Amino acid sequence: MFGLRLLYRFENGINVYFTNKDEGDARSLVSKGIAEAELTDKLGRQIRLVTAHQVHSEIVNIVDSRWAMAPDADLPDGDALVTRDDKLGLGILVADCAPVALVSDEGVFAAVHAGWQGVYKGILPQTVKVMRSLGATEISAYVAPSIKSECYEFRGEELQQMSQILGPSVVGQTSWATVSLDLLESIKQSLKTEAVTRIDASQDCTACGGDYFSYRARQSPERHLMVIVGGGGRR
Numbered sequence: 001m002f003g004l005r006l007l008y009r010f011e012n013g014i015n016v017y018f019t020n021k022d023e024g025d026a027r028s029l030v031s032k033g034i035a036e037a038e039l040t041d042k043l044g045r046q047i048r049l050v051t052a053h054q055v056h057s058e059i060v061n062i063v064d065s066r067w068a069m070a071p072d073a074d075l076p077d078g079d080a081l082v083t084r085d086d087k088l089g090l091g092i093l094v095a096d097c098a099p100v101a102l103v104s105d106e107g108v109f110a111a112v113h114a115g116w117q118g119v120y121k122g123i124l125p126q127t128v129k130v131m132r133s134l135g136a137t138e139i140s141a142y143v144a145p146s147i148k149s150e151c152y153e154f155r156g157e158e159l160q161q162m163s164q165i166l167g168p169s170v171v172g173q174t175s176w177a178t179v180s181l182d183l184l185e186s187i188k189q190s191l192k193t194e195a196v197t198r199i200d201a202s203q204d205c206t207a208c209g210g211d212y213f214s215y216r217a218r219q220s221p222e223r224h225l226m227v228i229v230g231g232g233g234r235r
């Protein structure tokens, strides 16, 4: 067992798990089936872990158990997974980009890879719309550890694009006093466009937090894994 930690529990009992750098590169934990075995053990029932072929897009895929059986190479591109199948775990691999978990009271849930490009292209509102098409009404969000404003120096031109779409509050400042992108604020503003306002977030910064891989700060090739599992869990 490698230690998928329970990171957050939604009010309806749906759990979010996360790895940190102690677990090494989570990609191999996924490909070797280790993460799936641990989820199954934690939940006390067979869980199939589904991941996305992430490409910084606004593409959302609705998944079911047939997806879970498909070889990785056959996964279509996309940066959000949506389901209402409580036998599935939805996984997102990241280092700095924000993994976002979304749940609705109707049991529809989603995992989103939200880097600035995906947020700019509208991956979050797109995911919410797909959740609603499956019956979701009120939706709550949780944002797992990601790079925070004080560490995320950003190019002026791209920052302007983000600020035009999501408002001036997404512009921040690094701890070394250059302009930065507040990715968490960008996510909040983007979700607000689809009336999602119940948003919780980890305050941990992957760049300076110590427990994490960071692509921006240390060019880490490794990734963390966030998993959201439907139907609640034991621990």
Ligand SMILES: [Zn+2]
Binding pocket: 148, 150, 151, 205, 206, 207, 208, 209
């Ligand atoms: Zn930081």
